[in-house]
Amino acid sequence: MNESLVPVAAGDARRGGLAPQRALPERVADLVRSAMSRQLAGPLAALAVAVVAFSLTTDTFLNPANVSLVLQQSVVIGTLALGQTLIILTAGIDLSAGAIMVLGTVLIARLAGEGNVLVAVLIGFLGCALMGAVNGLVVARWNLPPFIVTLGTLTVIAAATRLYTSSASYPVTSDVLRLLGSGPVVGGAKITYGTMLWLLLALALGYALTQTAWGTRVYAVGDSPHAARLTGIKVSRVLFSVYLVAGLIYAVAALAALGRTPIGDPSGYQTANLDTITAVVIGGTSLFGGRGGVAGTVVGALIVSVLQNGLTQAGIDSLYQQVAVGVLVIAAVGFDQLVRRRNKS
């Protein structure tokens, strides 16, 4: 649409001139403000506290090799969680995220062992996109609750993956598929291509969410589907696109998973579904939709791996690590409720 919003006074002189370019400090201030308004402050503070605490209490946490490990430990769940973020922004949830990724890893691993690697990757992406599309179609067209729909597809996909592999694992021999697990060493810390791809994907998705009309509509649909519909937005089309894009992101996560652990294992990543939701929620994205973003999710994924890694370095039992993450999730949801209530009054 090229119509102007101000037809009434379109010839008005004050609209003719260009607004002066804003100064850089002002732009930085804008960025900071928008980060705050997207509730990034809390997660960032939590991450900073955790990093400082583990740096002080352990000798090993800040080792370059360990920093590299923390990043690598964040990549798979972090990438998956980007797709989950999109869905949660629409007030949905995807319980099948991990199952779709596992399907992707076994598809790619098995087909790569039998033939061309690129064809295998392509089919892996198609498979994940198809699963995302099925979720999207059922949620958007039939208007069924995403929780139940994806609980169903989780079961179906997990079973289909086992049937396809007869519950066997497929080790990856191709160097191409191991690429994402390798990377340059910077100051003693290996920065894998998988880490770079994760952060690049987060940037691209952040751009799409904050700078394009599609992003605004994703937020609008999650915020108030009723209002979105009344303004002429095709809500079901937006929802479908979100589940489809999420499926493609899960395929990228499958590649990252193969790069990190070169085996297509149908029983791997059993906790990934819930871990992604943990990362998204800790990152400040509201389960009620319309608030949050991918920057928070990146921070959320880092918080989870920093906690797990740091507590391990400090010699604390892994069961307590789970306790810590669980407490953090509830704290994050409680904080979200607080913000929502304050804004309502």
Add this chain to the structure above:
Amino acid sequence: MSETTPLVLTGRGLDKRYGHVLAMDGADFELAAGEILAVVGDNGAGKSTLIKSLTGAVVPDAGTIVLDGEEVRFRSPLDARRAGIETVYQELAVAPALDVTQNLYLGREHRMPGVMGTVLRRLDKKRMRQEAADHMADLGIRIQSVRQAVENLSGGQRQAVAVARAAAWGRRVVVMDEPTAALGVRETNQVLDLIQRVRDQGLPVVLISHNIPNVFQVADRIHIHRLGRRAALVRPGTTSMSEVVAVMTGATEASELESAVTDPVLTAAAATAPDAPPTWKDRSA
């Protein structure tokens, strides 16, 4: 309103039947350029069926609707919107977490010129904020910033955002369905002022309301709906509130009102339209 005031939107002999119920029974409707036309009627009189058929939400079984001299057949609210008819709903139809600008432009965003817009599909946020701020100022809506989330505004300001959106995109008619029903007295007055400013900018307004004092405060003419059709079309200046209520409830027949039906605009305008040039095009002047 002079005798040459053209009609912007008219309905003639509209029927709508739901099973055995006649929701519209030969209903007539007319909206003149530059006026606020209030539509009043008791519950069940068929007001909302009439309004829905004018905004595309209901397809009438019979009758004609003419917009700016051309017969139109709306199959959906989107058809009516494309034809330049915007609707403001009773419930606050804004997205609370989005800011004022985003709400004004929701579904109709501007993209950057050049490659940034066509390939990267980047929004022109600066232009949208600037135009949104100008538009709000033109309508006299006072808010701190167009970057404020709508949830931080008062109920009246939120409805003002919804009205501003309709006024911005409605090229021919703005229909307001009980826009003040959810608001307090002070906020209601603010929205009523705003409705008058929309009219003063040249957009004719159809105001559906239950509140007769509010209607008398702002309306140029009042369409009284009863038993599925227009019972009378009156002016607040020549008809009293109690007379309007009497016609609404059927206590008085419309023919007993001296001021009704013989309204000069009705006949004069009907004679000149649709040949007369529609004045809405001139509202930028």
